[in-house]
Amino acid sequence: MSLPMRPTCIIPSICVILMCAHGCTARYAANWTSLDARPLPKWFDEAKIGIFVHWGVFSVPGFGQFSEWFWYWWRSQKRTEEVKFMQKNYPPGFKYADFASEFRAEFFQPDNWADIFKASGARYVVFTSKHHEGFTNWPSAGSWNWNSVDVGPHRDLVGELATAIRKKSLHFGLYHSLYEWYHPLYLSDQASGYKTQNFVAQKALPELVDLVMSYKPDLIWSDGDWEAPDTYWNSTEFLAWLYNDSPIKDVVVTNDRWGKGCYCKHGGYYNCADRYTPGKLPDHKWEKCQSIDSRSWGYRRDMMLSELMDLPSIIKDMVYVVALGGNYLLNIGPMSDGMIAPVFEERLRGLGAWLGINGEAIYASKPWRVQQENSTVTVWYTANTKTVYAIILGWPSKQPFQLTAPKTSGATQVTLLDYPNVPLKWAPVTPTGLTIVMPPMPASPGDAWCLKLEGVV
Numbered sequence: 001m002s003l004p005m006r007p008t009c010i011i012p013s014i015c016v017i018l019m020c021a022h023g024c025t026a027r028y029a030a031n032w033t034s035l036d037a038r039p040l041p042k043w044f045d046e047a048k049i050g051i052f053v054h055w056g057v058f059s060v061p062g063f064g065q066f067s068e069w070f071w072y073w074w075r076s077q078k079r080t081e082e083v084k085f086m087q088k089n090y091p092p093g094f095k096y097a098d099f100a101s102e103f104r105a106e107f108f109q110p111d112n113w114a115d116i117f118k119a120s121g122a123r124y125v126v127f128t129s130k131h132h133e134g135f136t137n138w139p140s141a142g143s144w145n146w147n148s149v150d151v152g153p154h155r156d157l158v159g160e161l162a163t164a165i166r167k168k169s170l171h172f173g174l175y176h177s178l179y180e181w182y183h184p185l186y187l188s189d190q191a192s193g194y195k196t197q198n199f200v201a202q203k204a205l206p207e208l209v210d211l212v213m214s215y216k217p218d219l220i221w222s223d224g225d226w227e228a229p230d231t232y233w234n235s236t237e238f239l240a241w242l243y244n245d246s247p248i249k250d251v252v253v254t255n256d257r258w259g260k261g262c263y264c265k266h267g268g269y270y271n272c273a274d275r276y277t278p279g280k281l282p283d284h285k286w287e288k289c290q291s292i293d294s295r296s297w298g299y300r301r302d303m304m305l306s307e308l309m310d311l312p313s314i315i316k317d318m319v320y321v322v323a324l325g326g327n328y329l330l331n332i333g334p335m336s337d338g339m340i341a342p343v344f345e346e347r348l349r350g351l352g353a354w355l356g357i358n359g360e361a362i363y364a365s366k367p368w369r370v371q372q373e374n375s376t377v378t379v380w381y382t383a384n385t386k387t388v389y390a391i392i393l394g395w396p397s398k399q400p401f402q403l404t405a406p407k408t409s410g411a412t413q414v415t416l417l418d419y420p421n422v423p424l425k426w427a428p429v430t431p432t433g434l435t436i437v438m439p440p441m442p443a444s445p446g447d448a449w450c451l452k453l454e455g456v457v
Contacts, residue, residue: 030240032266038243040268040285043171044219044253046364047123048322049355050173051348052289052331053113054128054297057135057152059336060099061085067333068298071096071133072181100135100146105153108338110164116340117170120348121355123363124171126221126329129158129211134180140210142203153338162215173219173253174211178204178233180224194232208238216248222257222267230259230266239267255287269327281324281367288321291331292347299333299341308343311350312393312447318351318362319391319448323380325367354446358417361389361450370405379403390451395441400426403451404433411455416441418449 028034058068064081066073074082075096086094117125130136130143138158139149148157158174165172180186185199211217220242225233235258243249256267264272269285276288291297292309309317318328330351332344355362365382373379377394390403414424414436425437436451 028240028243030236032236035236035239035243036266038268041251041253043251044124044269044327045285047171048327048362048365049120049122049318049351050124050126050287050327050329051117051120051122052126052175052291052297052329054131054175054299054331054333055157056128056131056137056298057096057099057103057133058131058298059333060102062299062301062333062336064300064302065295066298067296067300068131070298076181096133097146100151103135103148103152103336105148105155105157105336105338108153108155108157108160108334110160111167113161113334113340114164114168114170116345116348117165118168119352120330121352121359122170122330122348124173124219125161125165126173126175126219127158127161129174129176130180130207131175132177132179132181132224134177134183136207138211138214140207142207142210158211158215162217171218172215173221174215174217175221175223176208176211177224178222178257179227189232190227194228197232197234200232200234205234205238212242212246212248212252218248218251219253221255221271225257225259225262228260230262233259235259235262278324278326281371282326285325285327287327287329288317289329289331290317291333292344293331293333297331297333299335305343309347311347311354311445314347314351315354315446315448316393319380319393322362322365323367323371323382323391350445354444354448358391358448358450360384361391361417361452365389373403373405375402375404381405386454388453388456390453392449392451394447395444395449396438400435400437402429402433402435403453404429406434406453406456407432408434409455409457413454415452416449417452420452424451 028038054068058070061070063085064070064073070082073079074086129138134143134146136143136147138156140147145151148155162172183199183203185202189196189199230236239254242252254268256263256270258267264270269287271287271289275290276286293300293303294307294309321328332340334340361382365384368381368383368388370381376396376398377392380391382389388406408428414426415422416424416439426434428434
């Protein structure tokens with residue numbers, strides 16, 4: 001039988017794909033009640049750490065706060081910084097489309113990127129297939145002369161990176177913006193109050209299906225949805241096909257940006273707002289996307305060191321997210337020539353070095369009954385099977401070091417993950433908790449350490 005569809009299908013070619021073959025039974029109907037009930041594939045919660053990559057034509061000007069929005073700031077908002085930048089550096093009549101030929105990616109070596117991402121300790125990568133500017137990093141048939149094969153790099157950037165990432169046994173995901181600022185069909189639909197869906201029929205949905213069929217991503221990170229309702233985007237029909245009949249139906253993970261009012265409410269896991277920072281343990285799987293550059297997702301040629309997260313800040317943020325049951329998606333913006341700035345590489349490798357020691361407290365962990373306590377330093381807890389981990393942010397100045405939340409037993413053992421075979425001396429505290437004699441430790445680049453507590457509840 002067919003999947004539940006709209007009575008009138010406005011996208012005949014896509015509707016053929018978005019329907020079951022004759023005689024099959026749909027597992028998920030094209031409504032949020034059914035789709036929201038789909039269990040999240042196990043790999044995502046276990047992975048915990050991902051790398052977000054914002055790369056496109058916007059990387060060429062590489063200027064200003066939220067540089068990936070450069071075209072919009074310059075053309076629509078006429079923001080002073082961007083207007084002056086263009087007047088100073090480019091001739092009159094220069095158009096945003098002219099930047100595309102300068103997006104050459106001449107130093108892009110996907111295997112090198114994959115090496116860095118693997119070294120970061122990440123378990124998945126989310127790469128920009130298309131941002132709001134509409135330029136596609138793969139040879140989309142719906143984006144003639146505005147894609148990375150027709151102009152600029154003359155390479156299938158999505159395909160090349162997908163191959164390299166998978167060679168490192170990492171999960172490969174794709175960011176995709178539903179809307180495009182200046183696409184004529186989108187602007188026409190917008191002018192109709194979204195009563196027409198020509199952009200969806202001829203551009204957005206065909207490209208999503210093409211990405212799925214061509215590259216089989218493990219994750220689809222949807223964005224650019226907020227101006228129109230999910231009924232305009234035909235989101236539920238697409239997701240029903242994705243979950244029921246697509247070649248990635250059993251492994252694909254999706255987020256929550258599928259139409260105005262959807263985020264933090266519908267979809268797979270929740271992103272909610274950018275840099276989502278809940279104050280307590282959420283009751284739904286979530287992910288925080290956070291950029292190393294505090295002022296942009298895309299690369300900025302004018303970024304300053306003081307505007308970048310240092311390694312202790314990244315680890316502190318990541319630990320908080322994981323302790324509250326989330327995944328941490330850390331963003332970098334490569335340069336237009338395909339190089340990853342050395343300062344970004346240094347941060348990623350530093351994170352990976354810390355995870356190489358302390359990863360058992362992060363990967364496949366679960367929130368503990370107590371997520372945080374503050375003594376002389378901040379401590380975040382995670383749990384894994386029968387083990388509890390206390391992640392200490394900053395070395396405690398007071399000895400012995402006291403934890404108040406764990407309840408000890410005769411079987412309790414305490415070790416520092418830096419020295420996993422060296423038991424630490426400890427003593428119980430009434431009514432609960434324990435004091436621990438911490439060993440001498442040199443300074444750590446990440447300024448965070450992890451105690452492994454076995455035999456506690």
